[in-house]
Amino acid sequence: MQKEIGEKINELRSSKDMTLKDLSEKTSLSVSFLSQAERGLTSIAIITLQKIAEALGVDLNYFFAAPVANRPMIMRSYEQSVFRVGESNCINSNLGSHLPNRQMDPMIVTILPGQKAEETIPYEHQGEEFVYVLEGIFTVFLEERQYELYPGDSMHISSTTPHNWANFTNKLVKILSVSTPSVLK
Numbered sequence: 001m002q003k004e005i006g007e008k009i010n011e012l013r014s015s016k017d018m019t020l021k022d023l024s025e026k027t028s029l030s031v032s033f034l035s036q037a038e039r040g041l042t043s044i045a046i047i048t049l050q051k052i053a054e055a056l057g058v059d060l061n062y063f064f065a066a067p068v069a070n071r072p073m074i075m076r077s078y079e080q081s082v083f084r085v086g087e088s089n090c091i092n093s094n095l096g097s098h099l100p101n102r103q104m105d106p107m108i109v110t111i112l113p114g115q116k117a118e119e120t121i122p123y124e125h126q127g128e129e130f131v132y133v134l135e136g137i138f139t140v141f142l143e144e145r146q147y148e149l150y151p152g153d154s155m156h157i158s159s160t161t162p163h164n165w166a167n168f169t170n171k172l173v174k175i176l177s178v179s180t181p182s183v184l185k
Contacts (some may be wrong), residue, residue, distance in 0.1 A: 003040030004040075004178060005037075005040075005044060005049070005064075006037050006038045006039055006040040006041075007040070007074035007170060008062065008063050009034075009037060009038050009039070010038040010058070011183070012056045012058065012062075013038075013056060016056065016057075018056075019023060019122050020034050020035055020038075023052070023055055023056070024079070026055035026128055027048075027051045027052055027055045028051075029048065029051065030051060031157075033054075039053075040185070043088075043176040045088065046060070046088065046183075047049075049063060050183060059183075061104055064081055064094075074094075074097070075095055075096065075097050075135050076118070080094060080095060080108075081093070081094045082094075082095045082138060089111060089112045089115055089118045089136050089167070090109050090110065090111050090112070091109070091110040092107045092108075092109050092110075093107060093108040093109075093110075094106075094107055095107055095108060096182075102182050103180050103181055104178055104179060104180045104181075104182055105177075105178070105179050105180075105182045105183060106176070106177070106178045107178075108134070108160045108174060108175070108176060108177075109174070109175050109176075109177050110172055110173070110174050111138070111166070111167040111172070111173040111174075111175070112134075112167065112172065113167050113170045113171055114167070114168075114170065115166040115167055115168055115174075117166070118143060118167070118168070120164050120165075120166045121164060122132055122141050122142075122143070122145075122163055122164045123162065123163070123164060124159060124160050124161065124162050124163065125159045126158040126159060126160065126162070126181065127158075127179060127180040128156070128157065128158055128179065128180050129155070129156070129157055129159050129163075129174075129177065129178070129179045129180075130154065130155070130156045130177070130178040130179070131154060131155045131156075131176070131177050131178075132152075132153075132154045132175060132176040133149045133151050133152065133153045133154070133173070133174075133175050134151060134175060134176060135151055135170055135172065135174040136151070136166075136167065136169060136171055136173030136174060137149070137150060137169050137171075137173065138150075138153075138165060138167070138173050138175055139168055140155055140163065140164075140165050140168045140169065141163060141164045141165065141166070142155075142157065142160075142161055142162070142163050143161060143162050143163075159179070159180075
């Protein structure tokens with residue numbers, strides 16, 4: 001998938017007559033990183049891909065699925081788009097349709113096992129997040145505290161609260177996640 005994303009970045013950048021240096025200046029990412037990303041030689045974190053999308057004037061979803069005109073608001077299980085960005089430890093299944101001006105992103109997130117505590121740095125952003133644990137032991141960091149959530153447990157927070165999550169077990173963790181604002185428009 002990183003090769004396809006890289007090709008889309010290259011095609012879009014070229015269509016806008018932008019050089020790698022131009023894109024570098026707009027994103028604060030190095031020319032060498034962008035070059036490797038376009039050739040599919042490196043992974044791209046979703047936050048980094050969001051910067052690139054903004055610099056190129058497209059929505060993040062541009063890199064994951066071909067636009068579908070007049071898509072119904074019903075999402076069948078076989079229609080769910082699945083994506084994993086870069087070296088992320090999560091596999092995301094988009095549950096939302098391409099509703100114009102949507103405000104939230106509903107997803108099933110599968111968190112791969114074996115994270116380390118030092119890899120989990122709390123961050124904050126605008127919006128809200130709701131999480132419902134479907135399977136496994138889900139570790140959440142909120143401000144300075146750590147919580148273990150189990151199937152059936154949920155969390156609803158303002159995303160401006162420093163937070164992050166992890167899977168410290170040796171089994172998959174699955175959650176239903178709904179966040180605002182939408183980054184997959």
